[in-house]
Amino acid sequence: MNIGRHTLIGVPYLWLLLLFLVPFGIIFKISLSDIALAIPPYTPSLDLSEGWPGVRDFLRQLDFENYVFLTEDALYWKAYLSSLKIATISTFLALCVGYPIAYAMARAASEWRPTLMMLVILPFWTSFLIRVYAWIGILSTEGYLNQLLLWLGIITDPLQIMNTPTAVYIGIVYTYLPFMILPIYATLERMDDSLLEAAEDLGCSRLSAFWIITFPLSRSGIIAGCFLVFIPAIGEFVIPSLLGGSGTLMIGKVLWEEFFSNRDWPVASAVAIVLLLILVIPIILFQKNQEKTQEADA
Amino acid sequence: MTSAAVAGPAEFAPWKDPAQTPLIRFEGVTKRFGDFTAIDNVDLTIYRKEFFALLGPSGCGKTTLMRMLAGFETASEGRITIGGQDMNGIPPNRREVNMMFQSYALFPHLSVWDNIAFGLKRSAMPKDQIPDRVHEMLRLTRLEQFARRKPHQISGGQRQRVALARALAKAPKLLLLDEPLGALDAKLRQQTQFELMDIQEKTETTFVIVTHDQEEAMTVASRVAVMNDGKVIQVDTPARIYETPNSVYVADFIGDVNLIEGNVALKPDGLASLAWAEGAPEIIATAGEGLKDGARAGFVIRPEKVAISAERPEDRNNVVRGRILDIAYLGNISTYHVELPGGQVIKAQTVNNRRLSRRGFTWQDEVWLSWTDTAGLVLAG
Numbered sequence: 001m002n003i004g005r006h007t008l009i010g011v012p013y014l015w016l017l018l019l020f021l022v023p024f025g026i027i028f029k030i031s032l033s034d035i036a037l038a039i040p041p042y043t044p045s046l047d048l049s050e051g052w053p054g055v056r057d058f059l060r061q062l063d064f065e066n067y068v069f070l071t072e073d074a075l076y077w078k079a080y081l082s083s084l085k086i087a088t089i090s091t092f093l094a095l096c097v098g099y100p101i102a103y104a105m106a107r108a109a110s111e112w113r114p115t116l117m118m119l120v121i122l123p124f125w126t127s128f129l130i131r132v133y134a135w136i137g138i139l140s141t142e143g144y145l146n147q148l149l150l151w152l153g154i155i156t157d158p159l160q161i162m163n164t165p166t167a168v169y170i171g172i173v174y175t176y177l178p179f180m181i182l183p184i185y186a187t188l189e190r191m192d193d194s195l196l197e198a199a200e201d202l203g204c205s206r207l208s209a210f211w212i213i214t215f216p217l218s219r220s221g222i223i224a225g226c227f228l229v230f231i232p233a234i235g236e237f238v239i240p241s242l243l244g245g246s247g248t249l250m251i252g253k254v255l256w257e258e259f260f261s262n263r264d265w266p267v268a269s270a271v272a273i274v275l276l277l278i279l280v281i282p283i284i285l286f287q288k289n290q291e292k293t294q295e296a297d298a
Numbered sequence: 299m300t301s302a303a304v305a306g307p308a309e310f311a312p313w314k315d316p317a318q319t320p321l322i323r324f325e326g327v328t329k330r331f332g333d334f335t336a337i338d339n340v341d342l343t344i345y346r347k348e349f350f351a352l353l354g355p356s357g358c359g360k361t362t363l364m365r366m367l368a369g370f371e372t373a374s375e376g377r378i379t380i381g382g383q384d385m386n387g388i389p390p391n392r393r394e395v396n397m398m399f400q401s402y403a404l405f406p407h408l409s410v411w412d413n414i415a416f417g418l419k420r421s422a423m424p425k426d427q428i429p430d431r432v433h434e435m436l437r438l439t440r441l442e443q444f445a446r447r448k449p450h451q452i453s454g455g456q457r458q459r460v461a462l463a464r465a466l467a468k469a470p471k472l473l474l475l476d477e478p479l480g481a482l483d484a485k486l487r488q489q490t491q492f493e494l495m496d497i498q499e500k501t502e503t504t505f506v507i508v509t510h511d512q513e514e515a516m517t518v519a520s521r522v523a524v525m526n527d528g529k530v531i532q533v534d535t536p537a538r539i540y541e542t543p544n545s546v547y548v549a550d551f552i553g554d555v556n557l558i559e560g561n562v563a564l565k566p567d568g569l570a571s572l573a574w575a576e577g578a579p580e581i582i583a584t585a586g587e588g589l590k591d592g593a594r595a596g597f598v599i600r601p602e603k604v605a606i607s608a609e610r611p612e613d614r615n616n617v618v619r620g621r622i623l624d625i626a627y628l629g630n631i632s633t634y635h636v637e638l639p640g641g642q643v644i645k646a647q648t649v650n651n652r653r654l655s656r657r658g659f660t661w662q663d664e665v666w667l668s669w670t671d672t673a674g675l676v677l678a679g
Contacts, residue, residue: 198403200390202417216407
């Protein structure tokens with residue numbers, strides 16, 4: 001029976017080991033290597049046939065010079081900061097858009113809720129890439145949005161939205177909105193309506209009851225939603241490269257260019273490792289929040 | 299013994315005193331939800347300091363009636379006044395009425411203290427007086443040592459008291475209690491009923507309680523309104539509801555009752571006779587209100603008012619013979635189910651006031667059941 005339990009716990013750990021820790025170890029090793037014109041494009045590679053001296057020789061060739069390089073070129077820390085800024089602002093925008101939607105869903109008649117939920121999830125049925133490409137059609141200078149606004153007479157010259165940070169914000173908020181809506185909806189939906197009646201009964205107006213009762217009680221959903229948007233947004237590279245043009249600096253894009261344009265795998269790996277370290281902080285905070293919610297529910 | 303001691307304190311019965319003005323007045327109130335009529339033309343008056351119970355099966359409209367007092371529902375027709383003021387259009391947060399919710403509705407993110415202080419912070423009370431008032435409420439409900447805890451860290455009974463303290467904190471004119479004891483187990487419920495009565499007396503607040511538990515209503519209330527299908531069937535003191543129900547419905551809803559249907563004939567001295575089976579002697583009983591001569595009617599009698607004996611009693615008009623079908627021994631009382639020759643089953647109760655007496659009767663015994671002329675009632679329909 002004890003063996004059974006260990007196997008049960010062991011399976012996910014084995015999974016994590018194979019699909020997270022091992023690749024992480026490989027990337028970490030590459031980040032300590034040097035660029036080379038070879039396949040794979042870095043050196044040294046471990047050759048076990050030479051025995052112990054070969055391993056020692058291999059270890060001696062590893063160093064942190066790629067990390068030092070990251071601090072020397074302003075491009076990298078500018079890209080990190082820009083990513084943080086874009087992710088933070090997008091998360092805030094997604095919250096501003098997502099909360100009212102989640103609130104309306106939770107307040108809707110119960111027979112409508114599955115349909116509304118379906119509508120939120122529906123975009124996942126088509127490819128993420130196609131949906132981002134669709135935004136090019138909407139936002140470009142000759143796109144539908146400009147055509148509509150010109151036709152309505154609101155603007156006389158087409159707006160330049162494509163290849164600006166605005167397009168990146170639109171893309172990120174659009175893509176990650178369901179991750180904001182669903183956890184907030186989950187907390188709002190299980191909230192007891194009589195709490196609001198009690199607040200009103202005790203002298204609150206409807207609006208103040210929202211700020212004093214509903215909003216704090218949906219806090220765990222807000223935090224979960226924010227992390228679910230923030231964490232993938234910070235490493236995002238498809239949206240900035242398709243919608244943001246060359247002017248938008250994001251670390252995901254830099255990473256892509258290092259790997260595939262420069263073929264500098266060691267520097268690219270160092271960028272990825274630093275990004276992971278930056279993300280570890282919000283991930284730990286997110287875990288703490290989840291644990292706290294679970295405790296409160298127990 | 300002096301005569302004053304015998305008389306005791308003056309009886310609390312403002313509904314008998316025409317000089318008293320009621321605190322709450324429902325005048326022809328109807329409430330419809332779409333096609334469904336939840337409340338059907340209700341007239342009701344409730345007086346200051348009353349502990350008033352709305353009693354009925356689920357779906358009878360008692361909760362809707364209470365929610366109208368709180369301001370969560372508005373009447374489709376008719377008028378509700380509290381203290382002479384028409385309450386139409388006054389939102390819940392502007393009423394001097396507080397409610398204790400069935401789910402308690404305690405704010406889970408606030409401590410016991412903050413829950414109780416919640417209403418006070420939103421009232422005109424000066425900030426420096428709030429702690430004193432909260433403390434007074436904590437003392438009244440014996441929750442002092444739990445003030446800093448969150449609702450999920452205390453027991454169900456304690457949560458119930460927090461909900462009560464929170465609703466009483468603003469010293470409302472009227473306190474509404476929606477099935478306040480429904481979530482408690484039977485022992486705690488009984489104990490809490492007496493606490494509620496005690497607190498109601500101490501605070502001199504008017505309480506309106508909604509319950510489907512007739513024992514609870516009888517225990518706590520000064521008056522009970524029995525409701526069915528959105529109508530108020532009878533409003534009276536618990537004793538009068540039990541002893542002089544105005545309809546077969548009320549008699550059947552409150553407590554245990556034997557019901558025999560038949561044709562009625564009115565007799566002098568407020569009596570009526572009921573022909574209920576061919577060949578059987580007519581039943582003589584007190585005539586209820588609105589009884590029509592010759593109409594179908596029901597004779598109702600409580601099991602404890604039916605005497606059971608081995609010999610035919612000579613001094614009573616109502617005597618029937620039957621056979622014991624079943625005996626339910628409940629410790630303090632025994633209930634005998636006696637089958638009459640026509641197949642009708644009558645319940646008779648005896649009190650087991652001796653510990654070691656031999657059981658007088660057993661299954662299949664032939665026995666005589668008897669009752670006096672005033673023990674039962676003949677009621678219309």
